[in-house]
Amino acid sequence: MHNQRITSDTVIEMDQVLPSTMPNRCKIELLLQTSLNETEESWTTTSRQYIEQLDSPELSLEKIAELLKCKRFITQRLARIFFAYTNHDEVIENLNKCQIGKLMHVLNGTMEVRALVLFKAICNNNNHADYLTNAKLQEFFQQYFKDLKILDENRRHEAVQILLEKFHLDQVSL
Structure with missing residues (x-):
């Protein structure tokens, strides 16, 4: 990457930007955070259309679990990991359309990101447990x-x- 001119059509892989000494876990954490911070415009067309079709501006975790075809406790753990900003003991009962979209975007991400999400769901926290x-x-x-x-x-x-x-x-x- 040294002295290489970056143009708009240049493809930069994560490994080229991040130091080679950075552990894979850190790289995947960065990919996860990047996915969570992406704007709605960068989501796939399918995800955007799906979110736009939701009837309500918010859905209960029960409904989200049905949509994702998973158990409510898993949806609750994911909501607490990704959207509990103050306290991980906070009870979250609903997510808004943007949060649902971000969750779906992450769950449709790379295999590495999905594995990290599963790891976090099993650990039931968002800390950096190894x-x-x-x-x-x-x-x-x-x-x-x-x-x-x-x-x-x-x-x-x-x-x-x-x-x-x-x-x-x-x-x-x-």
Whole structure:
């Protein structure tokens, strides 16, 4: 990049701009923040049209979860991670169209960004935790199975243990 003239048609990859010593996690965090800060005009046409078709200026997390085809607790965690500006214990019940659009834009981002979003949803916070604990994984899957409403509490615990054992997550800290 040194002494190279940048024109309007120059393509600059993130790796060219960021120092090579910057860890991948930091690069992906920057990509995530960039996606969240992009204007509505830069979203895909599909995302913009979808948001414009929403009947209400705000939707409940329940409705958003239905739109995203995911569990409400996951939508609630994502809303708290991305849109709780003051306090992560803050209860968020609704998102406006712009916030819904940003969430959809991020969830349709690169695989790396979506993996980071999943990591943050499992950790249930927006800090820079570098690892998942078995306790956080158990908490996440317990809630997930609870929302399925097909297993009683004992069976949920058993299902989570089987899942962790199957992937050898019961033996190591991630």
